[in-house]
Amino acid sequence: MTDCHSGPPAAGAAPSAATASQQQEGLVVLAGNPNVGKSAIFSGLSGTYAEVSNFPGTTVEAVTGRWNDRVLIDAPGTYGLGEHSEEERITTELIQRAATVVNVVDAAHLDRDLFLTLQLAESGVPMVVALNLVDEARRAGAEPNASELERALGVPVVPTVAVTGEGLEQLAEAIGRARAGNRSLNGSDDLARRRAADELYARIVPPTDRRRRVADWLSRASVTLHWGAPMIVLSLAAMYLLVGVGVAQHLVGFSEARLGHEIWEPFARNVAGAIGIGGPLREILVGEFGLLTMTVTYIVFLLAPLVAAFYFALALFEDSGFLPRIAALVDRLLSAVGLNGRAVIPIILGFGCVTMGTITTRLLATKREKTIATALLNFAIPCSAQLAVIAALLAGFGGGWVFGYAAIIFAMLIAAGTVLDRMLPGKSTPLLIELPPLRWPRPAAVLRKTVTKGYWFMREATPWFAAGALIVAVLQVTGGLEIWQRLLRPLMVNWLQLPAETARAIVMGLVRRDFGAAGLYEMGLTPAEALVALVVITLFVPCVASIMVMAKEHGARTAIRIWAGTWIVAFAVGGVLARILAWLGAAS
Amino acid sequence: MGIDRVPVGSSARIEAIDDATARRELTRLGFEEGADVEVVSRIPFGPIVLQRRHRQVAIGRELARRVRVTTP
Numbered sequence: 001m002t003d004c005h006s007g008p009p010a011a012g013a014a015p016s017a018a019t020a021s022q023q024q025e026g027l028v029v030l031a032g033n034p035n036v037g038k039s040a041i042f043s044g045l046s047g048t049y050a051e052v053s054n055f056p057g058t059t060v061e062a063v064t065g066r067w068n069d070r071v072l073i074d075a076p077g078t079y080g081l082g083e084h085s086e087e088e089r090i091t092t093e094l095i096q097r098a099a100t101v102v103n104v105v106d107a108a109h110l111d112r113d114l115f116l117t118l119q120l121a122e123s124g125v126p127m128v129v130a131l132n133l134v135d136e137a138r139r140a141g142a143e144p145n146a147s148e149l150e151r152a153l154g155v156p157v158v159p160t161v162a163v164t165g166e167g168l169e170q171l172a173e174a175i176g177r178a179r180a181g182n183r184s185l186n187g188s189d190d191l192a193r194r195r196a197a198d199e200l201y202a203r204i205v206p207p208t209d210r211r212r213r214v215a216d217w218l219s220r221a222s223v224t225l226h227w228g229a230p231m232i233v234l235s236l237a238a239m240y241l242l243v244g245v246g247v248a249q250h251l252v253g254f255s256e257a258r259l260g261h262e263i264w265e266p267f268a269r270n271v272a273g274a275i276g277i278g279g280p281l282r283e284i285l286v287g288e289f290g291l292l293t294m295t296v297t298y299i300v301f302l303l304a305p306l307v308a309a310f311y312f313a314l315a316l317f318e319d320s321g322f323l324p325r326i327a328a329l330v331d332r333l334l335s336a337v338g339l340n341g342r343a344v345i346p347i348i349l350g351f352g353c354v355t356m357g358t359i360t361t362r363l364l365a366t367k368r369e370k371t372i373a374t375a376l377l378n379f380a381i382p383c384s385a386q387l388a389v390i391a392a393l394l395a396g397f398g399g400g401w402v403f404g405y406a407a408i409i410f411a412m413l414i415a416a417g418t419v420l421d422r423m424l425p426g427k428s429t430p431l432l433i434e435l436p437p438l439r440w441p442r443p444a445a446v447l448r449k450t451v452t453k454g455y456w457f458m459r460e461a462t463p464w465f466a467a468g469a470l471i472v473a474v475l476q477v478t479g480g481l482e483i484w485q486r487l488l489r490p491l492m493v494n495w496l497q498l499p500a501e502t503a504r505a506i507v508m509g510l511v512r513r514d515f516g517a518a519g520l521y522e523m524g525l526t527p528a529e530a531l532v533a534l535v536v537i538t539l540f541v542p543c544v545a546s547i548m549v550m551a552k553e554h555g556a557r558t559a560i561r562i563w564a565g566t567w568i569v570a571f572a573v574g575g576v577l578a579r580i581l582a583w584l585g586a587a588s
Numbered sequence: 589m590g591i592d593r594v595p596v597g598s599s600a601r602i603e604a605i606d607d608a609t610a611r612r613e614l615t616r617l618g619f620e621e622g623a624d625v626e627v628v629s630r631i632p633f634g635p636i637v638l639q640r641r642h643r644q645v646a647i648g649r650e651l652a653r654r655v656r657v658t659t660p
Contacts, residue, residue: 079616084609111641112618190615191622198618219644223629223637328646332634340648341635430648431635432613437642 024097026070028175031091031120032104033113034077035318035436037132039063039452040162040445041104042074045172062090067172070099079112080190081119085365095120100178101127102171107137107144107159109437110205114197121153121181122193128174134159135166136439141208148204154182163444218438222325232326239313243352244387247309252302260297268292280477289473295466299458303353303465308454310352314345315449319441324433331431337417338424339364340431343373350377351387355461355546358553365429372420374554378542378562379569380413389517390534397527408535412573461545468544472510481507491571496536497578498529509537510544528581536574541566590653592636594627600657601625607654610647614655617645625657 032038046065063074075094076087083089095101103120105113120127129149137143143159150157156174160167186193221227265286272286286293317323323345331341343364350357354377361373382390394402421428475481488503496502505520520533541547541563551559594600601624605611611621618640619625628644629637636652638645647655 079613082612084612109643112616112643115616115618190612191620194615194618194620195622216642219642220628220639223631223644223646225632228631324646328635328637329631331646331648332631335648341646430610430651432610432647432651433645434617435637435644435646437644 022097023099024071025099027098028067028070028072028100028102029094029098030072030074030102030104031095031116032077033079033106033116036077036104036106036113037162037445038074038077038104040448041102041130041132041160041168041171042072043448044162044165044168046072062094073098078116080116081123095123095125098125100175101125102130102175103127104130104132104162107131107134108140108142110137110144111198111201112434114201115194117153118183118186118193118197118200121155121183122185124180126178126180127155128171128178129153129155129157130162130167130171131157131159132162135161135164142205145204145206149200152200152204155179163442163448215438219435222322222438223328223435225329228325228329231322232329235317235322239317243306243309243313247305248387251305251309255301255305256297260301264297264301265293268296283477284470284473287473287476289469289476291466291469291473295469298469299462299465303461304454304458307353307356307457308450310349310356311453311457312446312450314349315446315453316441317348319439319446319449321436321438324435325438327433328431328435335428335431336421337376337414338372338421338428339369339417340428342431342433343369346373346377347381350381350383352383354378354381354383354542355464355549356457357381358546358549359457359460361553366426368424368426369428371424371554371558372417374550374558375420375562375565376413376417378546378550379416379539379566380409382409382538383543386517386538390538393517393520393530394534397530401527401531405531405534408573408577409538412539412569416569461549464545464548467548471544484510495571495575495578496532497582498533499523499525502533505533505537506540509540528578528585532574532578532581535577536570539566539570539573541570589657591625591627591638591655591657592630592649592652594657594659596627596630598659599624599626600659602655602657604656605654606656607651610651610654614645614647618643619645 030038030042042063042065045067062076065072065074073094075091078085078088078091081088081092081095083092101120103117105117117129131144131146131149134143146157146159156177156179158167158171158174160171162168183196186196222231268290269286272282272292277285283290285291288294314323317326327341327344329341330344334341334343343361345363346357346360348357349360357377358374361370361377364370364373390405391402394405472481475484484507485503488506489500492498492503492506493500501523502520502525505517505523509517517534517537520530520537525533542550547559547563550562591600591602602614602619602621604621605614614620619638623640625638625640627636628639631637633649635646635648638647
């Protein structure tokens, strides 16, 4: 309450006299636990217009929209108010600024949600409760008594099913009747508030002994090693078939080669020719790395379908409640490299697109964990575009080479993680994660997530891809690319014992990881040479977009360190591997 | 004793959580000091999964040692 540094100017409106001076006229804030359908309520109220913004000095995002000429903000999901994490601080601050708070709760899991509800009802801010997912509670035979809750809190309570739109009209009407809750202050006594929440829960939710046999069994089995591990393997295999084979190979194969290279790019060149663009400008706009050719093909015909497919798969994992269970099962593995189970999320995403994974490291608790995860992603995790090329190239030589490649990269992942874990000061945080019940994902919710997350990602990443392509195009026009290639040649030939042309692949790899791998495709390498080259290319620098995102998220210094580190590691490992393979070859 | 030593399938009452951050988080999630919980799973060398009503949390093994419980 003492500072108002981040309060935006209240657009020409005087703050209402009755409340704190930092309050923002008409501001409606949606607050609730994570994954209760807040964002579905948000889009239901605000329609399509939404703007994502970062809070000053943080990586926490909130979505701002408009509802009936009032500003509507979707606050970050939290289990309570306070000062303990960035999300909590920001939500608390937003609540202090709000004219009205809409507390979205999960009607099927009200016992957890009531903690925050009570905190809000104690805070004195006018509020309404949206009893969301009420259809699910109904099906379980445990629909909360809304009018009893209304009496207990002294605020309007409206049952809703946000994804179908049920109850949204009533909710909109109830916002006009918002009132301050009548709960007495528990202050900072969490335990007293928790007990009050449990007591309230017992009063408003009928006890039910109806058991959902399959769901209950699954909830328990999925967190045991003997059932959970096969489930993970199966679901990841299904995800690979969908994203890796279906989209990355077939769909992108069609969209990139046909729509991109054969239809769009010639069209762009013809247009450029017709309006008389020539010389270096032509090269920069529509040349090999052109802004209108390569960048457009890459972003529209390759990245967009891939990112959409990944977010779709991730939304299925998330909305089914399976993702946190995977986090629990792999916690032990990840703690070996200084991370905890939560880091599985950026890592899975990283296999789709390292840039996407890097952005998602935000959800890790400490800077130390964010740094480790970012470094691992950018060192040793090949993105799907690269994986596809690598798999195609190595599969031709037989399964042994594929296995050898995977083993080397996996060993590097462990080694890099272990070194970072030792090097970085501090300790990693232990895992503490809620495991939501397993349920069928709702198609509408999955679709909305896919579209909004995909859109945000593309919006964030596109300028960086364009900037990277621009740099390379300029290098090519000015002859800088040639010089690079010549400088690298001794390293490639003498140290890695590869043909001289592979230097070109490495230079291409500076821009985009799979370019490097693709460049090797037509060189007629021996299996041993291909293995060395691919290991080097995988460990080698992340693509330009990833570096830009790293610099934005973790500062330029970390980004440069990781970038430089990949040079050393990639060439050191490649050189040693070349010698081991030569020795093995001579021995046999 | 720590909840890491409670056999899978049996219940225990949380007496004390010797970690301020975890105590706050668990209280918010409904696994507060005084609550009766069931141990649903012990992932080998990994986290312990606790259940209360229909809700579950997973806590890392190290942390589980600091969640002290009594068994009936």
